[in-house]
Amino acid sequence: MSDKFKFAMYWAGSCGGCEIAVLEIKDKILEVDANYDVVFWPVAADFKYKDVEGYDDGFIDVCLFNGCIRNSENEYVANLLRKKSKVLVAFGACATMGGIPGLANEATAQQLKDLVYRDNPSVDNPEGIYPQEKYEVPEGELELPHLYDTVKTLDQCVDVDYYVPGCPPEAHQIGAVLDAVTAALKGEAELPPKGAVVGAAPKTCCDECKRVKEEKKISGFRRMWEFFPDPEKCLLEQGVMCMGPATRAGCGARCTNVGMACRGCYGPPDGVVDQGAKMLSTLASIVDAPTPEEIAEIAGTLPDPVGTFYRFGLASSLLRRAKV
Numbered sequence: 001m002s003d004k005f006k007f008a009m010y011w012a013g014s015c016g017g018c019e020i021a022v023l024e025i026k027d028k029i030l031e032v033d034a035n036y037d038v039v040f041w042p043v044a045a046d047f048k049y050k051d052v053e054g055y056d057d058g059f060i061d062v063c064l065f066n067g068c069i070r071n072s073e074n075e076y077v078a079n080l081l082r083k084k085s086k087v088l089v090a091f092g093a094c095a096t097m098g099g100i101p102g103l104a105n106e107a108t109a110q111q112l113k114d115l116v117y118r119d120n121p122s123v124d125n126p127e128g129i130y131p132q133e134k135y136e137v138p139e140g141e142l143e144l145p146h147l148y149d150t151v152k153t154l155d156q157c158v159d160v161d162y163y164v165p166g167c168p169p170e171a172h173q174i175g176a177v178l179d180a181v182t183a184a185l186k187g188e189a190e191l192p193p194k195g196a197v198v199g200a201a202p203k204t205c206c207d208e209c210k211r212v213k214e215e216k217k218i219s220g221f222r223r224m225w226e227f228f229p230d231p232e233k234c235l236l237e238q239g240v241m242c243m244g245p246a247t248r249a250g251c252g253a254r255c256t257n258v259g260m261a262c263r264g265c266y267g268p269p270d271g272v273v274d275q276g277a278k279m280l281s282t283l284a285s286i287v288d289a290p291t292p293e294e295i296a297e298i299a300g301t302l303p304d305p306v307g308t309f310y311r312f313g314l315a316s317s318l319l320r321r322a323k324v
């Protein structure tokens with residue numbers, strides 16, 4: 001094998017968007033090729049777990065791990081890649097915060113299986129067949145990973161060196177992260193301090209948003225399809241639930257600049273532990289209602305509070321999951 005640095009990327013509980021986002025760095029991928037040997041990247045090349053098991057510990061210079069820990073296979077590979085990698089990066093919202101799959105923490109694994117295989121009107125399953133973790137066939141025993149009740153973030157399972165937020169991370173930020181790691185591996189720069197959030201900025205999405213902000217006072221929430229929002233004004237001031245005040249900067253306010261509210265995919269900014277709680281406290285200061293009854297009425301116009309405030313971060317929040 002060549003003396004290039006060794007690169008790995010893995011897809012655990014995720015949609016695959018982070019993998020596609022890496023391709024969005026366009027011709028910068030040629031720099032990756034010039035500097036790295038790909039030694040594990042199941043989406044791109046036919047590597048097996050036994051290949052990784054055979055590497056020396058620390059053999060992989062940098063591993064981008066995307067996806068949450070949803071099942072026993074995800075957790076096994078997280079531990080394996082931690083052992084084999086010098087630098088392990090939680091890459092994207094699912095690895096850093098649990099992401100959209102983390103919303104499954106509103107239910108148990110059994111409740112989800114019942115919903116999919118028993119109570120789903122589009123599924124024809126009169127015999128009530130559920131997936132089995134072990135199943136005998138003439139050729140031998142087939143296995144499926146064990147589905148956990150609770151979705152976990154990568155750092156709830158293994159030690160993580162760096163965090164790259166975003167659903168998915170923006171291409172220019174991925175390029176910047178790869179440049180920083182490559183320069184450090186070549187001895188041309190220092191690595192960021194361990195635990196740093198890289199490929200993002202410490203402030204909030206509002207700081208990057210070009211919309212005009214005036215006094216924030218709202219007397220109700222409206223959804224985008226209910227009216228034509230003013231294209232220049234802050235969406236939150238128009239009653240659209242925008243997570244900008246509780247979301248880390250770094251994407252360039254990509255959504256609000258094209259007329260969509262921020263959904264919070266870059267996670268909480270520096271100094272904020274719980275993104276949903278931060279957004280709730282922001283709303284508490286701008287809802288324009290004098291009585292508890294009116295406040296309750298306004299709050300009632302906001303659909304799906306958990307899916308709104310914890311769309312990407314339920315698994316990493318102080319709540320973490322619903323009680324069962």
Ligand code: SF4
Nearest residue numbers: 206209234235242244
């Ligand atoms: S709340 Fe949303 S629309 Fe308003 S300034 Fe912040 S990011 Fe922009």
Ligand code: SF4
Nearest residue numbers: 251255262263265266
């Ligand atoms: S505006 Fe918000 S939801 Fe959109 S990419 Fe940026 S952080 Fe993510």
